[in-house]
Amino acid sequence: MINLGIKKRNNLAVLMFHGVVNESYVDRVFQETETYQISIIDFRKILKSCANKYKFIRLADVDKYISGEAEEPGVLITFDDGVASVCGEVLNVLKEFKASAVVFVTTDFIDQGIVPAIFQLEKELLTRIPTTLMVDTPKYTASYQFNNPKSIGDGLSKLWGDLFREHIPPLSLKMCDFMFDRVPWATTLSSFNVAWEPASWENLRVAVDSGILEIGAHGKSHKPWTWMTQNELDRELHESKVRLEAEFKVIVNSCAIPHGCQNELVIKTVGNSFKYTFSSQSGLVGKNTTMTNIPRYHIPSEHPNNLWSVIDYPLLGRILRKLNEVVSNNYSRLLDFFQRNMNGDKKSRN
Numbered sequence: 001m002i003n004l005g006i007k008k009r010n011n012l013a014v015l016m017f018h019g020v021v022n023e024s025y026v027d028r029v030f031q032e033t034e035t036y037q038i039s040i041i042d043f044r045k046i047l048k049s050c051a052n053k054y055k056f057i058r059l060a061d062v063d064k065y066i067s068g069e070a071e072e073p074g075v076l077i078t079f080d081d082g083v084a085s086v087c088g089e090v091l092n093v094l095k096e097f098k099a100s101a102v103v104f105v106t107t108d109f110i111d112q113g114i115v116p117a118i119f120q121l122e123k124e125l126l127t128r129i130p131t132t133l134m135v136d137t138p139k140y141t142a143s144y145q146f147n148n149p150k151s152i153g154d155g156l157s158k159l160w161g162d163l164f165r166e167h168i169p170p171l172s173l174k175m176c177d178f179m180f181d182r183v184p185w186a187t188t189l190s191s192f193n194v195a196w197e198p199a200s201w202e203n204l205r206v207a208v209d210s211g212i213l214e215i216g217a218h219g220k221s222h223k224p225w226t227w228m229t230q231n232e233l234d235r236e237l238h239e240s241k242v243r244l245e246a247e248f249k250v251i252v253n254s255c256a257i258p259h260g261c262q263n264e265l266v267i268k269t270v271g272n273s274f275k276y277t278f279s280s281q282s283g284l285v286g287k288n289t290t291m292t293n294i295p296r297y298h299i300p301s302e303h304p305n306n307l308w309s310v311i312d313y314p315l316l317g318r319i320l321r322k323l324n325e326v327v328s329n330n331y332s333r334l335l336d337f338f339q340r341n342m343n344g345d346k347k348s349r350n
């Protein structure tokens with residue numbers, strides 16, 4: 001087999017996580033949200049493999065990889081949103097491998113201090129299924145039918161799709177915006193969907209002060225930046241930066257784009273407030289990377305077992321990305337397919 005691997009000393013892979021859960025976590029039925037959680041065991045496995053091959057870097061080291069001055073391949077760990085789990089066992093795992101992580105914090109999420117209704121809904125639907133779920137907001141009204149437990153995932157998928165089409169920020173919905181069989185949603189649950197519990201300002205501050213976490217911005221409201229006018233976007237970026245700097249007494253010079261929604265205006269504007277902007281597009285960081293559009297590998301969408309080939313075989317990655325542009329298919333699925341066949345592994349990923 002021809003070895004396409006080129007392991008460059010100045011390669012950097014930025015890994016994008018959201019939350020870490022324990023093995024017994026079951027509050028998920030919707031495939032899209034499922035891919036935003038990783039078990040603490042898998043998280044540790046990833047860090048362990050990284051520690052053997054790459055240098056864990058901090059934000060300030062990114063420059064060296066873009067200027068080509070880096071001397072060993074690097075990995076930057078990032079978490080989006082600011083869920084409570086990043087201040088839990090994650091810190092011990094990071095400490096164990098002498099790593100740190102950047103947490104991109106959505107300030108309203110921390111301020112509100114509760115699991116957003118859209119995620120709590122997922123847990124509620126696991127315990128009781130209405131025939132009709134109605135979303136009723138001043139801007140949007142729609143009904144979703146559920147026939148059996150299997151239809152929950154499809155219903156939620158349609159709901160998220162509709163909200164995006166109508167430009168309703170999913171995280172802005174409140175419990176009072178939902179009706180279960182024409183009755184306002186009153187929860188019967190005694191607990192939160194723990195995966196989406198926000199961290200507290202205090203716990204984040206302790207982790208930042210200890211040097212294990214660095215802080216970046218992720219907007220005030222988590223509303224996609226592509227939905228905003230120039231003025232709205234300016235305000236969103238400025239307000240989140242000022243707020244985070246006041247909370248943590250550090251300069252906040254990085255951000256991650258909520259929902260990965262970016263366009264030319266977004267990329268042009270983010271540079272006014274932040275030195276580093278991280279996207280949700282897959283790719284390695286190298287000499288052609290611009291500071292306002294730094295790619296990241298979404299974990300676990302990019303399956304942890306495949307990650308090493310992605311990082312170590314950038315040439316293969318580039319070829320597949322080119323192919324992807326031509327066929328408009330999903331890059332990571334193509335890569336996954338290619339790697340499985342290269343490795344002779346016919347198992348489908350779970």
Ligand SMILES: [Zn+2]
Pocket residue numbers: 080081218222258259
């Ligand atoms: Zn986010």
